[in-house]
Amino acid sequence: MSVKKLGLPLMIVSLAALLLLMMLFPGAYLESALRGLEIWWDVLFPSLFPFFIISEIMLGFGVVHLFGTLLDPLMKPLFRIPGSGGFVAAMGYVSGYPIGAKLTAKLWEQNMVTRDEGERLVAFTTSSDPIFLIGAVSVGFFHDPKLAVILAISHYGGGFLIGLLMRFHGSRHSMPAASGKSAQNAKDRRSRIRRAFAAMHHARMEDGRSLGEMMRQAVESSLKLIIVVGGLVVFFSVFLELLTQAGVMRSLYLVLEHLLRIGGFPASLSEALVGGLFEVTLGARSAGEAAASIPLPFKAAAAAFILSWGGLSVHAQIASILHATNLRYLPFMFARLIHAVLAAALVLLLWNPVMGKLLPAPAFQPFVPDPGFAWAPGAFADRLAYFCLLIAFITAASLLWTFVRSIWRRLHAER
Numbered sequence: 001m002s003v004k005k006l007g008l009p010l011m012i013v014s015l016a017a018l019l020l021l022m023m024l025f026p027g028a029y030l031e032s033a034l035r036g037l038e039i040w041w042d043v044l045f046p047s048l049f050p051f052f053i054i055s056e057i058m059l060g061f062g063v064v065h066l067f068g069t070l071l072d073p074l075m076k077p078l079f080r081i082p083g084s085g086g087f088v089a090a091m092g093y094v095s096g097y098p099i100g101a102k103l104t105a106k107l108w109e110q111n112m113v114t115r116d117e118g119e120r121l122v123a124f125t126t127s128s129d130p131i132f133l134i135g136a137v138s139v140g141f142f143h144d145p146k147l148a149v150i151l152a153i154s155h156y157g158g159g160f161l162i163g164l165l166m167r168f169h170g171s172r173h174s175m176p177a178a179s180g181k182s183a184q185n186a187k188d189r190r191s192r193i194r195r196a197f198a199a200m201h202h203a204r205m206e207d208g209r210s211l212g213e214m215m216r217q218a219v220e221s222s223l224k225l226i227i228v229v230g231g232l233v234v235f236f237s238v239f240l241e242l243l244t245q246a247g248v249m250r251s252l253y254l255v256l257e258h259l260l261r262i263g264g265f266p267a268s269l270s271e272a273l274v275g276g277l278f279e280v281t282l283g284a285r286s287a288g289e290a291a292a293s294i295p296l297p298f299k300a301a302a303a304a305f306i307l308s309w310g311g312l313s314v315h316a317q318i319a320s321i322l323h324a325t326n327l328r329y330l331p332f333m334f335a336r337l338i339h340a341v342l343a344a345a346l347v348l349l350l351w352n353p354v355m356g357k358l359l360p361a362p363a364f365q366p367f368v369p370d371p372g373f374a375w376a377p378g379a380f381a382d383r384l385a386y387f388c389l390l391i392a393f394i395t396a397a398s399l400l401w402t403f404v405r406s407i408w409r410r411l412h413a414e415r
Helices: 003-026 026-060 061-077 085-094 099-109 115-124 130-141 145-166 180-187 194-207 209-244 246-262 266-278 280-288 297-310 310-323 329-355 378-412
Strands: none
Touching: 003 026, 003 209, 026 061, 026 085, 026 099, 026 130, 026 209, 061 085, 061 115, 061 145, 061 194, 085 099, 085 115, 099 115, 099 310, 115 145, 115 194, 115 329, 130 145, 130 297, 130 310, 145 297, 145 329, 180 209, 194 246, 209 246, 246 266, 266 280, 266 297, 266 310, 280 297, 280 310, 310 329, 310 378
């Protein structure tokens, strides 16, 4: 039987098992559903819904074309995406997931990005918003606002490295050829800023909607998306709680504890990492509330891993948005996994240089595993961090060489 034919029976069995667990544990099911609904109403709705509306209106006003013209010389050589991706990156990093995917899908609908460009763009513009990183994680869960510095550097720095790595994703010939209009713009004597505002005005005229109609459609589409986000959060909250009641989560904890011990990491972080696999808020809270015996750098590395992975709840939101396009989910999933590893490695690697000046407590002390453990304490973690740094350095060097060579060729062609 093919995988495609086997998928439907497996889905039916999984849903039947979930319904059975809901009947066996009705109290836990109701409590977890209310908890997920509370997270959506208190955190996600007020933080995401305004950004959804604002981004829709800005698209209607042609702001994305303004950014596209201004940032095109930067975004194409570095990330192999059009300059309009700069608008998506800015909004994605400010407002958090899933704004980057939503705006990327909008650009795809307007034929402003190809499939490869859209997959590159959504891979590195999906991130946590600064308010959640600082307010919820650093202050709320870890009770230390200084921790926001290392988390921001690792999370957003890792996202930038993912953008550089995703440059090599897709066909080498996926960049659209320069049209006659773009060639004419290259010869235009006007400043780039004037051409950017002219592009924005042209896009606004082509849109043609009145402000009232634009607002109505923005609210309507944003409500649909925020309801989908809320439904997914509630579903995964219930799903995770039912798995916990059934004892499945405990088995996952034991497996991950063994893997963490092999790598030289604290085994008691398994609960936080497994929780973060499904839902980012639950995982980050567990990392902050982990045992006091665990060194703070490892807790922060676990939080950075969870923030960069995003949780299956966020992945489901992204997949639901990408479903309306021809953009594939698998490149996004692999990018999230690499981003998570890079962010955790950056925390361990940069802890002493960054946090050593901010925290009066002793700097990074390697974790000492259980007695009788054969590996050197923290050796694998240190090697992993330096290996990720080496990959980032090689990637940055190769991209810098490509960027300098393209500028040299452009200058030589103008002569």
